[in-house]
Amino acid sequence: MLHDIGVTQVTIPLPFRLNHVNCFIAEGAKGRTIIDTGLNNEVSREIWKPYIDKHEISTIILTHLHPDHYGYGGTLQRLTNADVWMTKVDDHAGTTFWEPESLAKVKQHYDTCGIPEQGADELTSDEGSFNPRVKPYPQVSRHLEEGEKILIGKNEYEVIFTPGHSDGLICLYNKENGILFSTDHILPKITPNISYWFRGIPNPLEAFFHSLKKIELLNAEYVIPSHGKPFQNANKRIRELISHHHDRLDEVYEYIKSPATIYQVSKQLFKKPLTTHEMRFALGETIAHLEYLYFNNQCEKSLENNTWYYHAK
Numbered sequence: 543m544l545h546d547i548g549v550t551q552v553t554i555p556l557p558f559r560l561n562h563v564n565c566f567i568a569e570g571a572k573g574r575t576i577i578d579t580g581l582n583n584e585v586s587r588e589i590w591k592p593y594i595d596k597h598e599i600s601t602i603i604l605t606h607l608h609p610d611h612y613g614y615g616g617t618l619q620r621l622t623n624a625d626v627w628m629t630k631v632d633d634h635a636g637t638t639f640w641e642p643e644s645l646a647k648v649k650q651h652y653d654t655c656g657i658p659e660q661g662a663d664e665l666t667s668d669e670g671s672f673n674p675r676v677k678p679y680p681q682v683s684r685h686l687e688e689g690e691k692i693l694i695g696k697n698e699y700e701v702i703f704t705p706g707h708s709d710g711l712i713c714l715y716n717k718e719n720g721i722l723f724s725t726d727h728i729l730p731k732i733t734p735n736i737s738y739w740f741r742g743i744p745n746p747l748e749a750f751f752h753s754l755k756k757i758e759l760l761n762a763e764y765v766i767p768s769h770g771k772p773f774q775n776a777n778k779r780i781r782e783l784i785s786h787h788h789d790r791l792d793e794v795y796e797y798i799k800s801p802a803t804i805y806q807v808s809k810q811l812f813k814k815p816l817t818t819h820e821m822r823f824a825l826g827e828t829i830a831h832l833e834y835l836y837f838n839n840q841c842e843k844s845l846e847n848n849t850w851y852y853h854a855k
Contacts, residue, residue, distance in 0.1 A: 543764060543772060547721065548695025554580035554589050556610055558819065560732070563610040564768050566723070567593055568695035573600030575694055576624070577714075577723065578768065579614035581675045586614040594622050603692070604628040604680065605725040606708040607636035609672050611768065616678035629703065630685040632710030635742065640673045644741070651740040655825060656803025656849045665825070668818045686712060699723065704757065706750025707734045709742040713757065720763030727753060728779055730770040733786050737826025738833055747787060747834040754780045787831075794831045798841055801851040804828055 544551055549568040556562055566577040574597045580586035593599075599622035604612050606628070619626050628636075638644050645666055652662035688703045692714065699714035704727040714723040726734050736750045743749050762776035773779070790811070797810045808821075808828040816824055832852050835841045843852045 544766070547697055547716075547719070549766075552589060552593065554586055554610075556581065558610075560610075560769060562769065564766075564770075565611075566694075566766075567597070567599075569693075570601050571693045573598035573624075575599075575601040575603060575692075576618070577603045577694070578605055578611040578725075579618050580611075581609055581613040582617055582677065583614075583675060587617070590614070590618060594618070598622075599624045602626045602680070603686075604632070604636075604682075605713075605723075605768070606711040607632040607639065608708060608726070609676050611726070612636055612680075613672075613676045615680040616676075619680050620678065625683040626680040627684045627686050628680075628682055629710035629712060631705075631742075632708055633682045633685060635709060636676070637679045639739075639741075640670060640676060645670050648740050652825075654804075654845065654848055654850050655829075656805040657825075658805070661805075661821075664818050665822050668822060694723075697721065702756065704753035705743060706736055706746055706753045709746075709749075711753075715757075715760055715762065717760075720761070722757070722760065722762035722765050722776055724757075724762075724765045724767045724776070726768050728757065728765060728776060728783065729767045730765070730773045730779065732769070733783055735823050735827055736787070736830050737823060738829040739826055745830075745833055745837045747830045748837065751784065751787070754784060790831055791834060794828070795835060795840060795854050798832070798835075798852045798854045801844075801853040803849055803851060804832065807832065807852070 549566050552565045553562050567574055602615055602624045604615050649666040652665050686701050690701050691698045697716040699716050702713045702715055704711050704713050707726045713725055713727050736747050738746055758777050758780050765776045766772045797807050808824045812824040836843055841852050841854045843850055
């Protein structure tokens with residue numbers, strides 16, 4: 543299918559449990575267009591080298607700011623002189639997220655989660671460790687707008703804003719053939735991480751639900767994700783994702799029938815041993831579900847001795 547639409551998938555290994563990211567290269571309006579880049583590391587460098595040696599790269603589209611998509615963007619731009627396009631909100635977040643001032647604020651927030659011992663320091667340090675894997679930052683020359691059309695391979699795709707997984711995440715949709723580049727918004731086997739990161743959208747799970755409903759209206763036939771293999775019937779997967787998160791919300795509600803900290807709820811939700819990196823995502827996702835309940839007037843929260851407690855109504 544990818545060959546038929548003039549797109550080549552470039553899969554880049556990642557040093558995490560989620561062990562790969564699918565990037566793409568195709569003919570664009572001028573030269574070649576790349577969609578997402580991998581981390582800024584030697585693995586990405588070696589994989590992209592034959593492509594940039596062979597082709598003129600005119601445009602790099604970054605679907606969102608997360609390091610596995612964004613990290614090598616700045617270096618790739620320097621090597622190719624390509625224009626970089628992404629949403630304004632994630633451009634700003636990408637150039638500030640891993641800076642000392644932002645990390646200091648994050649540390650203050652982790653301190654309120656009820657994490658034992660030096661956990662908040664370890665989590666903040668892990669977040670900061672991504673700094674070299676995202677620098678140099680790309681110089682974004684065009685901020686993508688909702689509804690604009692981009693030629694990728696043999697087809698034109700519409701930019702669709704789908705906040706939730708990140709504040710500025712986009713999908714790309716070709717109406718004529720029902721093809722959706724779902725990026726990290728809809729994945730075939732795992733649920734995209736929906737986390738609150740102490741900055742940005744205050745209710746990311748609500749934003750994610752809204753974005754899923756937006757894509758559901760398209761009735762996309764063929765889905766090309768950033769992790770996993772292409773699959774058919776976007777709406778079937780959307781229903782599964784919504785159901786999963788509502789089950790999670792029911793679980794979280796049960797866990798806070800007595801007042802509980804963010805850390806206590808996360809340990810109930812994620813019972814397997816987690817690395818520090820994975821614990822960041824577990825806490826972020828826990829907060830996203832707690833805040834959804836809070837905004838939905840299903841629970842209260844109170845700050846006691848610099849620790850947040852959530853309590854079901």
